[in-house]
Amino acid sequence: MTYSTLAIVILALMALKDKDEVLKNVGSDTTKYYFHEQNCLNVTKRCDLEIVKLMKTDTIVYVTSSEHFGKYEEVWGKLTKINDTIFYVKSFRAIQQSETMPYYGISDDTITFYCDSSQIGRNFKIEYQNKKSEVHKIYSTTNRFHIDKNSFNSKSKNAIISFEYSHPIVNEIVELKVSYHSDIHFKSDKGLNDFYIVLTPSKITTLNAHSHFDFSFGPKFTLRQMTINDKLNRGRTLR
Secondary structure (H helix, E strand, C coil), rough: CHHHHHHHHHHHHHHHHHHHHCCCCCCCCEEEEEEEECCCCCCCCCEEEEEEEEEECCCEEEEEEEECEEEEEEEEEEECCCCCCEEEEEEEEEEEEEEEEECCCCCCEEEEEEHHHHHHCCEEEEECCCCCEEEECCCCCCEEEEECCCCCCCCCCCCEEEEEEEECCCCCCCEEECCCCCCCEEEECCCCCCEEEEEEECEEEEECCCHHHHHHHHCCCEEEEEEECCCCCCCECCC
């Protein structure tokens, strides 16, 4: 056996081994996960996480969350097969969190939270940088809660909020970093466009040319498939 032939055989065996590892996916034969985790900073409770749950090659759930940047986006879609690798995604549910500067003037002792009616009645928790926290009841689609000015101000300008909303893929309640003098929106996005995905043995990729920052055009991501050797950071587990 020549050196070049031996090298080809070794590369082929390595490729087969890598493929076997990829196919040992987390979950059942009909459920697969794809993910990317980053920004595991000491100053945040959680790493930034992009994750996809693919069920029966029929339904997709995509979530990207960043405590560090105060971002949360969630998309649900139904898949239609185009060929062996390309699928059309018909979006049927989308949620987007964002924060904006208030339109009606600034109040030093108030935080404003806009949401869908499905959130009414849940507890709204504010955790300040000094670890002090307080809980309010969500009473409307537009809520104004009094804040502790000594804990949340132009010097201590960030806080973490949560409101009993469960992440659809991992076992955690959604928490978001918010800035002082910003309004907070956590609402369904009615204008989300459909998009396409490409599936290979090791990854999932969108064909959408737009980015997260133009979310109305659909998400954009390339994520690798989770294997039995993968483990999420900071104690995160799959639902």
